[in-house]
Amino acid sequence: MSDENTNPSDERTGHGSRGFEGVDLDEVVLDDTAEGNQGLFDDLLSGEPIFENKEVLRPSYTPHELPHRKEQINRMATILVAALRGETPSNILIYGKTGTGKTASAKFVSQELERTSLKYEVPCEVEYINCEVTDTQYRVLAQLANKFIENNQIEIGERISELQDIRDGVAAESDQLENTEFSSLNAIEDRISELEADADEMEAVPMTGWPTDRVYNTFFEAVDYQERVVVIMLDEIDKLVEKSGDDTLYNLSRMNSELENSRVSIMGISNDLKFTDFLDPRVKSSLGEEEIVFPPYDANQLRDILQHRADVAFKADALSDDVIPLCAAFAAQEHGDARRALDLLRTAGELAERDQKERVEEGHVRKAQDKIELDRVVEVVRTLPTQSKLVLFSTISLEKNGVHNINTGEVYNVYKHLCEEIDADILTQRRVTDLISELDMLGIVNAVVVSKGRYGRTKEISISVPIDETEAVLQSDSRLSDIDDIQPFMQQARFDS
DNA sequence: TTTCCACCGGAAGATGTGGGAG
DNA sequence: CTCCCACATCTTCCGGTGGAAA
Structure with missing residues (x-):
């Protein structure tokens, strides 16, 4: 509730470093020097709120509809259907600058994939890793291993209680065994304790301390524990390669030849078109089996996107006509960054709200432009x-x-x-x-x-x-x-x- | 043309922290 | 407790260099 301004927002726009001339400091910086305390919230509450639902403007929000990305989404889906047939999908590499909808599209497709896999009962999982945070081989493998271990344990747990139900039923009516795959009560008991032992054996990987190959083996076994297709989504994959080389990718891409029950497929998302130059040729060819490019949005497309979200985010009539085109135009200059455009729109709305205005005007957008950049700098310098x-x-x-x-x-x-x-x-x-x-x-x-x-x-x-x-x-x-x-x-x- | 400044930036290794396993 | 591992941060060492000045 109280983050109505100066939220740093996980904005990261390369070298945004242009003029600050027009910044109105009293407005923008350090607002903990707030005006009096009397009725502070009363004033804000009584002001006609501009937003209907601010959440949809935040970068973390994953929309259900991605305008102007149908083509890319369809390509991804075409490649990934293989998983639903139990085959290994080709590895995919996705390129595109920040804010071109790469991550949102990929997440959308993977949600759909997992949903459909449930429907048809084809075991298929997608794991998302952001390599900017998880930027070493050890950490990537550890995180993956832990996710799979967790999933396995949950599933084992379900299986056990299923078996216990059968056992209890059988115990009550001793002639029901022929409906099951088990020959005797003891067989069921054995299977249960077997599963329990498996679950116990799966040990979570610590943040640090183990040799990397042990982590790899743990991960490998966790994946191979059951039959399934696994898609590993590596966001910002270029950061991973930059920091710790291509060992991780090499290991992941050669896994398939050793896995017995499961298949893995890698989906890499990169900001940098040329990052494959640093890769081992073998990794490069295996990783780039399919490549999808997300071109930057142009101003018209950005306007569309903004309009879509603004309809939900703002009260009717809260935006004056030139606000959205202006946001789109500003963001189009920043290599078509949609995240930037949404940030701009949201911040402009917040500024208008703070001014106790009922409509967002052009001036708010211009102020927002400066505020976003200054907030970013303040946050970076502070930390x-x-x-x-x-x-x-x-x-x-x-x-x-x-x-x-x-x-x-x-x-x-x-x-x-x-x-x-x-x-x-x-x-x-x-x-x-x-x-x-x-x-x-x-x-x-x-x-x-x-x-x-x-x-x-x-x-x-x-x-x-x-x-x-x-x-x-x-x-x-x-x-x-x-x-x-x-x-x-x-x-x-x-x-x- | 050659010299040579004042630093650049790669490589390797030291140090310290936080965590294993036996 | 000892020895091992991963990793961030920093030091040591050092070859490399664009171009104004000699």
Whole structure:
């Protein structure tokens, strides 16, 4: 209820780092400095609410209808029906930029698949793994193993109680045995204890501690325990390959030749069209048996999508006519990111709500644009590790002292003084270079390697977020707050370099 | 043309944490 | 308790380099 603004939202838009000029700070930043307390909620409650159902605008919501994705969904379904015939579906690779509906479509198809498999009693399971979170071979295998173990145990449990029912029935009427596959009461008892033993044997994989091959074996046995087709959905698969190579994929794709009862099929989802370049050719060919591309939405399609959801999300007449086209246009500029468009729409609605307006106007969308970006930056900076914060702080200090085209050496000098000041460990310059690169990847700074000829080669760093706000966020960290005037060693640092 | 700066960035390995198994 | 494993974070070492200056 109380998250009506500043929810960070799991938005991650590459290098969004353009102008902040028009940000109205009082409106946007740190709203814990709320206006008076008197009747705070009364006011908000009495305001004519704009939303009917905000949930459908959230990124976590999986719609039942995905406009403009019929073609891709049908392709996926065509490939995956094989599973319902008990055959192994081809492995699928799905490409597309963020917010093109890859994950939503894939999840939709897998839900349908599982639903249908229940209907026709064909054992078929889909497991979803997000490789951005689960980004090592060990963790992927462990997570899969645990899921299958859990499922197996549930099923064994059901089977046992089924058998117990039969046993009890048989015990009561001793001539019913011929209706079952068992020859005697004892046989049933034996089967029950067998199953119980199986269930006991399945040991959950710990987060860490085991050798990887043991995890693999556990996973393998858990999958092979019963006859079925298993689809493993690896979202953001490029992150996994980037971080820990293609061993995982290799192991998964060769599993089929050793499995006896079950079949696995891999469905990889990637943002990066070229990530297969780093793969072992064998993995590459097996993984990319089928490829589906999700092109970015254009402005018209985005408008459609927004309209669909807005009908549900907003009260009738809560949107002025130009709101949806504007959201669509903004998002179309961001490589057709639908998630972005929905975020924009939701945030615009929230802003209008906060303004006690009855309609969302164009201006709210423009404000939302800035707010989303600022919220993202604030959140990223706030959750930075201390060392990175120190590096960023050093860079900002230099910038504020009129040093432009800052280079690594300068940052490092300031950083060293800063560390002494607050009694933090001083990292090596090598490490600081890496931290700067990380800040670059997060879109907080912009670092380019330039050669200054005789005067060496270095990264030229500039800040690509609003400086004062960022500094404020940094200073709200308790460990950085007691940095007082940096002027004294600012001078010093310049002599050093 | 050659030199040489001031760093880049890969590789390997150390350290520390959190968790096994016997 | 000892030894093993995975992993994040950081250090050590070092070869590599674009281009202004000599």
